[in-house]
Amino acid sequence: MSLRAWAAALLAVAHLGASACQPGEKPVFLTFDTGHMGVAPLVAEMIRKHQLKLSFFLADEPTLNGGSSLDEQWAPWWRERAAEGHDFGSHTWEHDIWVADLPTAPGGSPRFRFRTQAGEQPARFRELSAAQYCEELKKPAQRFKAMTGREMAPIFRAPGGKASKALLDAARACGFEHVGWSPAGFLGDELNSERYPNARLLAKALRDIRPGDILLAHLGIWSRQEAWAPAVLEPLIEGLKAKGMCFAPLREHPRHAKLMAASRPNP
Template identity: 50%
Template sequence: MGAVKSLLGGLAGAVAVGAMAASSALAAPACKGTIYLTFDTGSQSQAEFIADTLKKHQIKATFFLANEKTARGDYSLDASWGPYWKRLAAEGHLLGTHTFDHVYFRKANADGTITVRPQFGANAGKDLSWTPAQFCSELKRVDARVKEFTGQGVAPLWRAPGGRTNPVTLAAALDCGYRHVGWAPAGFLGDELSSEAYSNDALLKRALRDLRDGDITMAHLGIWSRREPWAPGVLEPLITGLKQRGMCFATLKDHPQYRDLWK
């Protein structure tokens, strides 16, 4: 008889737990849309804050990496930043390439080459003539460095510095396995703008007003020129406000335009 009571008690407990789980699932609001947060390297002054905020809210984002000078005096793909990139990969974020030396496209040439200008590295500030193969190699330099840090390469995604692309660079990147990622008009979060002309409050209000389902955002891990740091004032209230609108968040691995790259 005691065994029967024990069994019945166990079943009752299991039913109660199941009912609570079902109730919780029903209570969880369905997503009314998905926002895809992306971040480019920069001064890295807000890098830790951004990572901590995403972890706090259990949000996965996509990061595009270049070897840029940081507020610590080193460069963002130096070994000193290895633990940071390893952390992001371990927490489920995607890492993509932003060209190693933050290379800007300048113009296409009649002979099929392109003129580019690296912002960092041995040729910083110089106009160079590159073949498509050389451009591909520049994208892959980031992949090689990330493998050293995380044991795996970057996602098959790249972002051009300044968003400046050309049919030659787009085709060269596709040939070596990378699809370009831009951002939605409303997804430009404004952290590069003057804080005197565009306060954090104004940028936050604009983003909350204009962002829509499927939009890809773009901000940086710190910007040298902005006096009022963007991330501490905007990121968390932006996440909270979008959640209140019923928005969910995902990496570009789930974006309709890019998910086929993982099939």
């Protein structure tokens, strides 16, 4: 991305306040999808310690204590993050992983097949119309506003990053733009621990991540035996900062700045 593009993006969001980055720093965009929330207290600690601005994608996923990531137990945690000024998007309510587009009659509404699964839940398959999928995108936004009083940004991340053009078009018609991640930004916290130990994941991230990359991690992965955080998270933050990078919310990304700025009320 050219310096001119970065400058234009920062001007587009100037009314929202100062950039998360200082002059001369190069932004990366660390994002977290919900998970079992075991990592959430550590993420909050890192935010405070390193003065980070991040982005979160919310689904109502099972948690370690038998609750869910958007229940009343976690409402104070989300209120604290909202007060810190991060960005928030939808991850669908039930963590619907796209499987296929379904045939429709001429002129009929698009329909989709999903594998609905989160955490250690057994997978179930279901079919949703475009209108029903729209409601699945809206529910995390509605719950987020009820918990925090704040509007969610008009962005979403398809679980697993799986989507078709028809699904993205349906989401866009519903008011949501998709945000994926950069190839180097896949941090690997959901990979097998034996094949991808923490030291390997950290080394790869520090080697490959470049300014402008969108990074992906989770607030807790059930299947990983060697906990990714704190072993990787803080060394990654410190290592990228040592390379002159800073952590910015998605509203400062050139691809998403205009949309997100337009969706926010004037101060």
